[in-house]
Amino acid sequence: MEKWVVALLAMSAYLVFAFIVGVLAGRGRSFWSVSEYTVADRGLGLVLMWFLMGGTVFSAFAFLGGPGWAYSKGAASFYILAYTCLGLLPWYLIGPKVARIGARKNFYTMGEFLGDRYDSRVIQVLVGIISVLAFIQYLTLQIKGMAYVFNVLTEDAIPIWLGALISYGIVIVYVATSGVRGAAWSDVLQGILMLLVAWVVGYTVVYSFHDGVADMFRGIEASRPGFLTVGAEGSGMSPMSYTTILLVSVIGFIMWPHLFTKSFTTTEKKIKQTVLVYPLFAIFLVPILFIGFAAVGVVDPAQLSGPDTILPHLVTHEMGASGLVYGLIGAGALAAAMSSADAITHGGSVSFGRDIIQPLKPDLSERTQIWIMRLSVIAIGTVAYYLSIFGAAGLVQLLVGAYGSIVQFAPAVYGALWWRRGTSAGVVAGLVSGIAVNYYFQLVQPATPLDINAGILGLMVNVVLFVVVSMVTSPAGSRAEEYVEA
């Protein structure tokens, strides 16, 4: 049998299995309950939480981007390990507080949480809109990843548009039918698969081109001095740039609304036990970086259409791998992209329904709300699919900016939980200016002062304006106490 046929069969088997698991996950649960759809009635178990949160980190970026960074930027790629192990630490502190407030007040989204604390519908809608735009950008990256993997590993037999349609179509169906539980259960399958694939492929690649890990790194150090340290001559990133991108990732990680709202899906103890597993997920990323390092000096960058294609290129051009390896890598990479795409699509539908539609039309019945959310899965999915396959330059810029703006929620969230004096005017001033600064340096200016990350520059302006404007305006409600004491 031809290699690509075996690969196609293996990937199809995985897709069928993921589809069945995702759809079955919602069986026997109330189809018409908003609480079940959004937060699984606040009762997800520990193993489901581990994989739901873990699956989200292992996105297409981990599988395709991780090796790409290692191959093209060297030690700068260590930042991926560092932010994976650090990103969830703040959740240990804020998660339980958010969970208690959410259970008492029946919240499902970040917009509801911030909107209630600062007594402002404007904030709620603002958070909803930024979230949905950022989600769509995140989704287009995953969809491109899925489509690309499908296309390369089946040796062009499956065109880009079809690969994306099949794999993302499955995600849409199980998210729309089973809600967060569908995402969680399919993430268990996807998580196990990609962890296995990561280690098998990582070590196979290293040993097919070098005599082990030490030999590989010694070879790189000899041929590319500085490549294995940050900021030296020959490195991909300056120390300031490395430090600030890591900070922005760590602060911003739990501000992603689809992760933040997972506080509402479970209890304090399980939140803390979920944080415990993250260092292990970070360790699992190490062999993924090895894939990229193994290709240094083996693959000429000119042969690649971009560094992110290094893993598929190695497999199809350099290794002489069997069809089964093609299929295994294809399934692993699809699993990585899909396990992020499901959580994000779900998060987008909840944000859209609760933070954008609901505040504008507060008297909707539960049944109507559920319909809005399930249909918006399809709507958001369609938009993301269209943009990732056909693109649209202007809109893409808008989305890239929104993606970088997520970290700007941080001052409002931390302020809600620990600072009594924050006001809605302060939040709006900080948020809007932070986002504006981020857009300006990300999209207009070619470089930032001192090589500081645009998100951090935005955050500095955001914090200053949040504090100053809050101090000169008077707080509207008296909810601060309840949040700080929670």
Place this chain on the structure above:
Amino acid sequence: MALEDQPGVERESTRNANKAFAIFTAVMVLVMIFPIYGLANKVEPMILGMPFSLFWIVAWIGVEFVGLLCFIAYEFSGDR
């Protein structure tokens, strides 16, 4: 219903632990960024086949895991 499952109840052990946890988080972040990461930002000595700049991160991830285990054991020691 177990205590930690009740909305609106913060355990005393949690209150005590939160400050310590904030410091733990700060330390973990600081060792990963410059200037402190600069101490580890070199290739030699290579350990477990990895350049020191990578080994440093992996080793601290191990420390983080053990630290988290201790925090959780302390906070939930009374639970069955």
